Amino acid sequence: MGRSWASAAGPSTGSTTAGWDHGWQANNSPDRLTRPLIRRDGELVETDWDTAMDAVAGRAKELLDERGPSSIAFYTTGQLFLEEYYTLGLIAHGGIGTNHVDGNTRLCTATAAAALKETFASDGQPGSYTDVDHADVIVLYGHNMAETQTVLWSRVLDRLAGPNPPQVICVDPRETPVARAATVHLAPWPGTNVMLMNALLHEIIGNGWVDRGYVDAHTVGFDELAKRVQDYPPEVAAEVCDVPVEQIREAARIIGQAQRLLSTVLQGFYQSHQATAAAVQVNNINVVRGMLGKPGCGILQMNGQPTAQNTREAGADGDLPAFRNWSNDSHIQDLARVWNVDPMDIPHYSPPTHIMQQLRYIEEGSIRFFYVTATNPAVSLPELTRIRSLLSQERLFLVVQDLFLTETAQLADVVLPAATWGEKTGTFTNVDRTVHLSEKAVDPPGEARPDLDIVIDFAHRLDLRDKDGAPLVKWSDPEGAFEGWKECSKGRPCDYSGLSYDKLRGRSGIQWPVTDEHPDGTEHIYVDGQFWAQPDYCESYGRDLVTGAPLDETEYRALNPTGRAVLKAAEYLPPHELIGVDFPFQLITGRTLYHFHTRTKTARAPQLQAAAPEVWVEMSASDAADRGWSEGDLLAVTTPRGRVEAKLRISGIRPGVLFLPFHYGYWDQPAGHEPDGHGRAANELTLTDWDPCSKQPIFKTAAANATRLAPGDGPAAAPTTTGSRPVAGDVPPTRGGAAAEAVEELATGGAR
Amino acid sequence: MKLGLAIEELHRSENHLARVLLAVSDRHKADHEVFYVARDIAGWSQRHVTELARIGADFGVDLDPEPEGEPGILEKLQQATSDLLGRRPEPGLLLLAGLRHVHREAAGVSLDWELLAQAAQGARKRELLGLAERCHPDTLRQMRWANAKLKESATQALVS
Structure with missing residues (x-):
């Protein structure tokens, strides 16, 4: 039995997923990382925090001396709290002075x-x-x-x-x-x-x-x-x-x-x-x-993630905090005032380096230090053979901060165990600008620490200072960081200055901008055609x-x-990879209801894992009939970049298109971080290409081929309740079972 | 009237710009955005070539409507080499040189369009003026792209 998150968060919540009803179980998984790990003689071994953090800060310092700030890159997530993003952005942009900051929000939002x-x-x-x-x-x-x-x-x-x-x-x-x-x-x-x-x-x-x-x-x-x-x-x-x-x-x-x-x-x-x-x-x-x-x-x-909005607002996606304009000098000066640093110390000579360009710099060797928080690029980025080979380079120092030993963490030089929601305090904001406070309820397992504490520790070890010689990061707890953010956001579109932790405790969910003028927040922006x-x-x-x-x-x-x-017009251009005789299908990838991102947490929630335990490939009934294939047949899906084996689900997808869910990686497979024999990650197949404007990688236009390896011994293990619903009637329905039933206690009494 | 000459010159310079863009694309296959965008916008110059050939007939010049320089064996080889050299730092500097070249060529084409537009206006050739007004903005976008990409790539290539 689980208590519904939706009822706790109030009616303004809309972006939480079914994962919340069961996903909390992963927080208590025995697989959680509880001690820092460091690579010794090629193996990751347990160590203490001092050793791990000295190794991280030590390598960063060496590189700053030898090669300067452009050798350092940060890649974060849409899963942390606002306070953590803001602090990370301050450290990277204002302290280290690197332009290489991005979030996996690049893939979603x-x-x-x-x-x-x-x-x-x-x-x-x-x-x-x-x-x-x-x-x-x-x-x-x-x-x-x-x-x-x-x-x-x-x-x-x-x-x-x-x-x-x-x-x-x-x-x-x-x-x-x-x-x-x-x-x-x-x-x-x-x-x-x-x-x-x-x-x-x-x-x-x-x-x-x-x-x-x-x-x-x-x-x-x-x-x-x-x-x-x-x-x-x-x-x-x-x-x-x-x-x-x-x-x-x-x-x-x-x-x-x-x-x-x-x-x-x-x-x-x-x-x-x-x-x-x-x-x-x-x-x-x-x-x-x-x-x-x-x-x-x-x-x-x-947005595709719970706190992706905050990544964008606080500047952890590379943009400057509070929607400041990197090409407007007065905005840089204003930010330098808030941070008490020299404007020249904030890189603004070009747009922030997005993740796909960071990888290119890793490839050519000019980025040598890559600090990844709460995301899993070794499964989620396109063309995985390339990604794995880049992240495994000897000359790259890879730091991964996460809850679990993900595929990416297995390639790291240092792994830092982090706390998750419920184990730390911070704010998060919905896609419709609604701000919530999420408070600590239990201690993190073992020696795991909140992400905020870890990055502040990193800043202290680097001895990052403002222009008067005082420590750059002036807070040591989430509320302090939130107060810092309020000052930074004051007067900008995402104005939080009228909020406080106390106010958010009194009333869950207030839409920014929240100012003295609009103390209860703002339901609609752009009223009467007034823009920013x-x-x-x-x-x-x-x-x-x-x-x-x-x-x-x-x-x-x-x-x-x-x-x-x-009003901006656009001409149509044909996709960059077109179908042909060798690769006659368009391959698209996507998610399913029961999993999130790379299954790091959802596969550790038994009901979610049972609902979608294994990768499948979808094809239309007419394409399957043309080839004489049936539900459950084992297919090999190939592109010029790789190969995935999956059972066929004949679904309502349009003809000419194949669909693969992108969740399935290798942490619960024998080789751990890469295919052992045949691949199952959809990104083995995707191409390296991105939108030139948003820099978002393209996951939905790759030319692919499919061949049948063996007739099926039963239907594909794909959910029947979703977009993967079978068109044929002989597939057993997806059911949660008794363990998945939830009882919601309503405030007015009674249950449903 | 020398309008035919101006059309012929522009036909040549647009063909050349398309080839330069495709060459930069081929040499930098490992820089994926450059690879794809340079190809996309080379298509604009190729379209201009076709349109110039069509209108050239009205001014007594016989021009090939087919753009030159579709990639052959040599270009494929360059793409493969680009992939192989992906782990080395020198391509960063080569890219700066390539973008500088694109900008210079596009600036030349832009001036050619200015000349043609001025002449078309003077000679009251509406259709020709319309063509210049339609095509010239594409050239300016090609220039801005080379400029912006150069700015974006310069720091990492020169400082790291």
């Missing part, structure tokens, strides 16, 4: 931030979860909400089962639970999202479903957008996307005639070809329709959607002098 920066010149979510309660049309673009944000999806299901249900439009090549609930389901060929979006805009603008008053008063760029989409009539898109033309028209009509339009976007766009360009067109639809800043009218450019896009204030001047080249201040001032929303 980088395009969300990039798309918002393109349209509104600043990050910050122009929607609220409450919009689900009011919208009459909800469009989910590449967003399988039923498996990624189950609580939010319950809210949609409540609407669908109630009076005046909204119409739902789903864009997804798979027949997901969202697709099954949709009025219109568009299943485009992977990599053609911009083509589809331009066709929708072609119809919306062509039919005059535009709020001209709003466009004239609050936007720039409409004429160029209107001109661009003229080249994309639905007939052309129908051909390229392989979607019936009537469906495109029908979807455009529903969107164009919506009274309260909510658009949500996730990995089907973010991890696909032309990611930012496609996500920006979603913004464009809401903007030309004037559907922003009102109940039911919003955009949710989603003024040239002196904005976070970003934008980028070219095809080349990724940043605009400079002069160009931006000329384009948008008064800080309106920017």
Whole structure:
């Protein structure tokens, strides 16, 4: 029995997943790391904290002396607390002075931030979860909400089962639970999202479903957008996307005639070809329709992890804290004032180095120290043969701070055991800007320590100081860090200055900005077309959607002098890896309801592991029939980069496309961190390519082949309750069993 | 009128720019963003070549609408070498040189478009002016890309 997280967090919570109902069990797993490990004679052995931290700080110091700050890189996560990200960013940017800081949010939410920066010149979510309660049309673009944000999806299901249900439009090549609930389901060929979006805009603008008053008063760029989409009539898109033309028209009509339009976007766009360009067109639809800043009218450019929003706000994704603009000198000076350092000490000569570029520098040998917190690149990044070989280099000093001995940790020089939620205190913020306080309830196991304590220890051992010689990091506990962050965020879009731990203890969940003026937070930003896009204030001047080249201040001032929303048009480009005779399928990867990231925790929750114990590959019924293959047959899926063996699940996926879940690595396999014989990690197959604007790697357009190795001895072990639902009826249903049943005690009494 | 000459010159310089972009792409296959983006935007120059050949007929010049320089054996070899040399630091410096070259060539093409647009305006050739107005922004984007990529790559290549 478990108590539901959702009831504790209140109605504003929407992004927790079913994993929470069972995932807590992993925190208590006997596999938890309880002592630091250090590599001696090629083996990781237990050691004490002093030895481990001296080795880490010692190697960093050596490299700083020999090769300077550009030899040091940090790669963090969307799983820590705000206080930890802010402190890490301060240490890396303000103390060490490296530009090489990123989070694994690069894989999940980088395009969300990039798309918002393109349209509104600043990050910050122009929607609220409450919009689900009011919208009459909800469009989910590449967003399988039923498996990624189950609580939010319950809210949609409540609407669908109630009076005046909204119409739902789903864009997804798979027949997901969202697709099954949709009025219109568009299943485009992977990599053609911009083509589809331009066709929708072609119809919306062509039919005059535009709020001209709003466009004239609050936007720039409409004429160029209107001109661009003229080249994309639905007939052309129908051909390229392989979607019936009537469906495109029908979807455009529903969107164009919506009274309260909510658009949500996730990995089907973010991890696909032309990611930012496609996500920006979603913004464009809401903007030309004037559907922003009102109940039911919003955009949710989603996140994939619980605290990814904080990674973005606090600057642990490489951006400067509190949405400061790295190419605006006055923002750098202001940050230097808050940190009490010289502005020259904060690297701002170019955009922050994203993870894929960090890896390139690791490859050529200019980055020699790589500090990874709470993520698992040896399974989650594309083209794993390359990743493993880069991370195993002798000349690279790899530090991994985590709860478990992940595949990446097995390659490390030093492994630092960290505490998890419930064992430490800190704040976390939802995708709709709702801030929560999560307090410590139990001690971490063994010698494991909170991430905040570890990074502060690292800073002290490096003797990082401000310009007056005082210690750079001026706090020693989460509340101190939060107070520091309040000062840093004051006056910026994500203003936390009106919050405190005491206030968050009194009331769970307050939406930023929270200021003296708005002490109870802000449900909707961008009310009445007021944006944060003024040239002196904005976070970003934008980028070219095809080349990724940043605009400079002069160009931006000329384009948008008064800080309106920017309507940015984009041309469609074909995907970089096209199918052919040798590789006739498009391969997409994705998640399933029951697992998270690389199964580090979810595989250690028995019910979740039982629901999805092994990798599978999905194919459409027609593709399987053409080849005479059946449910459960063992297939080899190959690309020019690798090979994965998996059992076939014949699902509702569109023809021509294969789907592999990306969760399965090797920590519970014989070789530990790499394939032993045949591979099972989807990223053995993916290609190294990323969106030039958001730098998000592409996981959803790789050309692949499939061959049958052996007929099946039973169905694939894929869940039947999700996007992997079988089309044939003879597969036993996924059930949790008695151990998975939960009883929720409601505050009003009684149980359900 | 020497409009035909201007079109011919631009046809040549766009062909050249496309080849330069493809060469930078081939030499830096291990720098994945450079590899892909340089190919994507080489496509713009190739499209301009085709459009210039089409409009050239109206001005008495006979130009090949097919862009030159699709990658052959040599380019494939360069890609393979680029992968093999991926672990060495020198490609960083070569990349800076390559981007500098792209910027210079694109700047030349940009000036050629300016010339053509001025001439088209003077001669009241609407269709030709329209072509220049459509294509020239692509050239400026190619230049900005080379500039931005150079700025972004310079620090690590020179300081580390």
